[in-house]
Amino acid sequence: MFRIGNSYLMEIVRVEHVTKQYAGHKALDDVSLAVPEGCVYGLLGPNGAGKTTLIRIINRITAPDSGQVWLDGRPLQPDDVYRIGYLPEERGLYKKMKVGEQAIYFARLKGLSRREATLRLREWFDRFGIRPWWNKRVEELSKGMAQKIQFIVTVLHRPRLLIFDEPFSGFDPINANLLKEEILRLKDEGATVIFSTHNMSSVEEICDHITLINRSHNILSGRVEEIRHRYGENLFQIDFLGDGESLRRELGERFGTVEGGEESSLYDSLRVRLDTPDRIRELLSLVNDRVAVRGFREIIPSMNDIFIKAVEGKLQI
Amino acid sequence: MGKTGVIIGREFNERVRKRSFVLTTILTPLLLVGLMVAPILVSRLGPDQKKEIIVVDRSGVVAPRLESGERLSFRPETESLETLKEKRKDVYGFLVIGSDVLTNSRNVQLYSYEAPTLEVEKELSSRIARVVEAEKLKAYRIDSLPQILQQVKTEVTLQTFRIDEQGGEQERSGVLSTILAYLSGFLIYVFVFLYGAMVMQGVIEEKSSRVLEIMVSSVRPYELMMGKILGIASVALTQFLIWVVLIFLLGGVVVPLVAGDALAEGTSALSGGMAGAMGPLSGIDADSLEAFRRVTDPAFLGRIFVGFVVYFIGGYLLYAAMFAAIGSAVDNVTDSQQLQTPVTIPMVLALVVMLAVMNDPDGGLAFWFSMIPLTSPVIMMARLPYGVPFWELVLSVTLLYASFAGMVWVAGKIYRVGIFMYGKKPGLKELMKWIRYKY
Numbered sequence: 001m002f003r004i005g006n007s008y009l010m011e012i013v014r015v016e017h018v019t020k021q022y023a024g025h026k027a028l029d030d031v032s033l034a035v036p037e038g039c040v041y042g043l044l045g046p047n048g049a050g051k052t053t054l055i056r057i058i059n060r061i062t063a064p065d066s067g068q069v070w071l072d073g074r075p076l077q078p079d080d081v082y083r084i085g086y087l088p089e090e091r092g093l094y095k096k097m098k099v100g101e102q103a104i105y106f107a108r109l110k111g112l113s114r115r116e117a118t119l120r121l122r123e124w125f126d127r128f129g130i131r132p133w134w135n136k137r138v139e140e141l142s143k144g145m146a147q148k149i150q151f152i153v154t155v156l157h158r159p160r161l162l163i164f165d166e167p168f169s170g171f172d173p174i175n176a177n178l179l180k181e182e183i184l185r186l187k188d189e190g191a192t193v194i195f196s197t198h199n200m201s202s203v204e205e206i207c208d209h210i211t212l213i214n215r216s217h218n219i220l221s222g223r224v225e226e227i228r229h230r231y232g233e234n235l236f237q238i239d240f241l242g243d244g245e246s247l248r249r250e251l252g253e254r255f256g257t258v259e260g261g262e263e264s265s266l267y268d269s270l271r272v273r274l275d276t277p278d279r280i281r282e283l284l285s286l287v288n289d290r291v292a293v294r295g296f297r298e299i300i301p302s303m304n305d306i307f308i309k310a311v312e313g314k315l316q317i
Numbered sequence: 318m319g320k321t322g323v324i325i326g327r328e329f330n331e332r333v334r335k336r337s338f339v340l341t342t343i344l345t346p347l348l349l350v351g352l353m354v355a356p357i358l359v360s361r362l363g364p365d366q367k368k369e370i371i372v373v374d375r376s377g378v379v380a381p382r383l384e385s386g387e388r389l390s391f392r393p394e395t396e397s398l399e400t401l402k403e404k405r406k407d408v409y410g411f412l413v414i415g416s417d418v419l420t421n422s423r424n425v426q427l428y429s430y431e432a433p434t435l436e437v438e439k440e441l442s443s444r445i446a447r448v449v450e451a452e453k454l455k456a457y458r459i460d461s462l463p464q465i466l467q468q469v470k471t472e473v474t475l476q477t478f479r480i481d482e483q484g485g486e487q488e489r490s491g492v493l494s495t496i497l498a499y500l501s502g503f504l505i506y507v508f509v510f511l512y513g514a515m516v517m518q519g520v521i522e523e524k525s526s527r528v529l530e531i532m533v534s535s536v537r538p539y540e541l542m543m544g545k546i547l548g549i550a551s552v553a554l555t556q557f558l559i560w561v562v563l564i565f566l567l568g569g570v571v572v573p574l575v576a577g578d579a580l581a582e583g584t585s586a587l588s589g590g591m592a593g594a595m596g597p598l599s600g601i602d603a604d605s606l607e608a609f610r611r612v613t614d615p616a617f618l619g620r621i622f623v624g625f626v627v628y629f630i631g632g633y634l635l636y637a638a639m640f641a642a643i644g645s646a647v648d649n650v651t652d653s654q655q656l657q658t659p660v661t662i663p664m665v666l667a668l669v670v671m672l673a674v675m676n677d678p679d680g681g682l683a684f685w686f687s688m689i690p691l692t693s694p695v696i697m698m699a700r701l702p703y704g705v706p707f708w709e710l711v712l713s714v715t716l717l718y719a720s721f722a723g724m725v726w727v728a729g730k731i732y733r734v735g736i737f738m739y740g741k742k743p744g745l746k747e748l749m750k751w752i753r754y755k756y
Binding site for chain 1 (some may be wrong): 320323324526527529530532536737
């Protein structure tokens with residue numbers, strides 16, 4: 001069994017021991033994970049790790065060789081996919097069709113009436129500021145523009161579960177931000193969002209949970225904050241005014257590793273690695289005794305660091 | 318049906334609004350009627366210029382009896398060919414008839430300034446031949462010979478009847494049946510491939526542009542495939558109906574207009590032209606007037622029309638399902654060639670067999686090939702104008718539509734797997750494997 005952190009939220013998706021073999025290589029090897037309802041869930045991993053395969057299995061595009069996928073506590077049924085909003089990695093639209101007409105077509109395939117689809121689309125087009133595109137042909141749009149349309153089409157019927165495969169690829173920073181905001185807004189409205197990415201900054205900003213897949217294995221799962229703390233290295237930074245040289249010597253004798261902190265013209269800065277977090281008080285009182293402390297904080301590794309270390313196999317898991 | 322309906326709607330609207338659709342729908346009947354009318358127009362424009370031919374008759378027999386007609390005028394001269402050539406350069410040519418023409422009919426020469434048309438050559442030879450024949454007959458000294466010949470002259474127009482099972486007799490015309498059989502069999506062949514390929518291209522386009530990936534989370538692949546097949550079927554039927562209406566309208570207005578009061582002449586030229594266009598069937602315009610009259614028999618035409626629609630739809634559906642499966646398996650049109658071959662063979666075979674079937678529309682070959690669903694649309698259409706027993710029709714149509722249902726099931730399986738397979742070019746064996754694939 002598999003549990004995420006301390007969260008006892010209702011699970012919307014559960015993947016159990018899924019294995020998928022392609023000719024020549026194993027895309028997924030005994031991968032398990034659970035997605036709590038109402039969160040933003042990041043699927044991380046280097047290229048070719050098996051993220052897309054997993055997403056395609058959840059969407060029933062391909063079948064796993066073994067293992068099972070559950071949705072809302074029941075094994076995934078063929079018709080369940082119609083309750084999922086899925087944005088595939090390879091995106092495509094009918095090139096010759098007009099934008100508005102095409103969006104209405106996809107919306108109707110998802111069960112919306114023409115009237116309802118038009119109303120909702122108008123709203124979305126206004127929000128993205130793309131109203132003037134309505135009567136353009138898709139072939140006249142840039143890649144980023146077409147991607148916006150596809151995002152809208154994916155979320156238009158307000159599914160409870162949204163799965164985006166690499167939603168940020170091809171977006172400039174401004175539009176990537178717009179997308180982040182929209183993902184958080186969808187979450188606020190109660191949707192669960194699963195997305196795959198290797199854009200780490202987006203992970204810290206919007207993900208509640210992550211799973212890191214590397215070489216077809218799930219090597220790390222959990223709440224983002226918890227993971228970052230779990231892999232904290234008891235590294236503390238002290239910003240201060242006073243005699244840095246003697247402090248450095250003294251700290252080195254008592255605690256071992258000492259390195260320079262962030263450069264600043266206002267104060268000096270040192271970083272100390274503790275062998276156990278219990279010695280924080282000891283550190284603080286010593287420092288407080290010697291210099292005028294301006295700041296004290298734990299240096300928590302970024303997801304980017306954890307990602308790189310985990311993938312390179314340097315992380316103790 | 319809801320979602321399939323939406324897909325059919327899109328397929329139909331997108332295709333019908335294309336400029337190429339509008340153009341082919343309007344231009345094809347114009348072209349066809351134009352092809353029918355052209356021979357009439359040509360025959361009316363033809364005789365405008367009279368061709369003057371100077372006759373140097375050394376036998377003295379032929380020249381006096383060559384009467385100037387509408388197209389050719391003859392002027393006998395006695396001077397030698399060389400001097401005439403010097404003096405008269407404004408004529409069409411010089412006809413030299415040897416003195417021994419009665420015994421040596423080869424001794425006739427035509428010298429002309431431009432290459433003589435086949436028509437002129439034919440007319441000259443037959444006229445001279447008639448004169449010579451008459452001269453020869455005169456030698457037998459039978460007084461009333463011309464009258465006798467007139468009375469003896471006979472033309473046979475064969476009326477054929479088919480004895481049906483009830484012992485009744487059905488009239489049917491050989492010539493008309495042949496034309497109709499050939500035409501409708503061939504049209505089915507063309508239409509099935511035309512629109513079947515359209516289905517395949519549509520699927521390939523959706524697959525290679527990755528539109529399908531978006532749609533899988535909203536529609537069942539099976540609905541997607543059926544929507545495309547039925548959508549294009551509705552396009553095909555629309556186009557076909559517009560063609561039929563336009564051809565009848567245009568034909569009804571233009572043909573009498575062009576032919577004017579010489580309608581009989583016109584119709585004969587018309588069906589002559591049709592037969593000429595048919596290549597292997599040329600030279601069958603002997604009783605074309607009679608045949609043409611029967612074209613206007615609504616009951617007969619209606620039967621052919623209904624048969625055509627039923628067999629076209631059935632044949633199209635069967636082949637479209639196979640084309641959809643092929644389209645789903647490949648990434649682009651060039652890759653599809655290899656897989657198309659096994660689909661094309663039965664159709665081409667049907668076209669080849671059709672010629673044999675028309676010679677023996679009730680034989681064993683005809684029967685079996687009109688039962689096999691892959692060939693029955695073409696072969697049955699080729700047999701239909703000759704009359705086919707009702708039970709054979711029912712059986713053949715049932716087999717056709719039943720095999721469509723089976724084929725759609727198989728194609729749906731292949732389609733489901735194929736649309737998400739990229740990169741490798743699958744062979745026929747692989748496709749067979751996909752049918753049993755679990756997903």
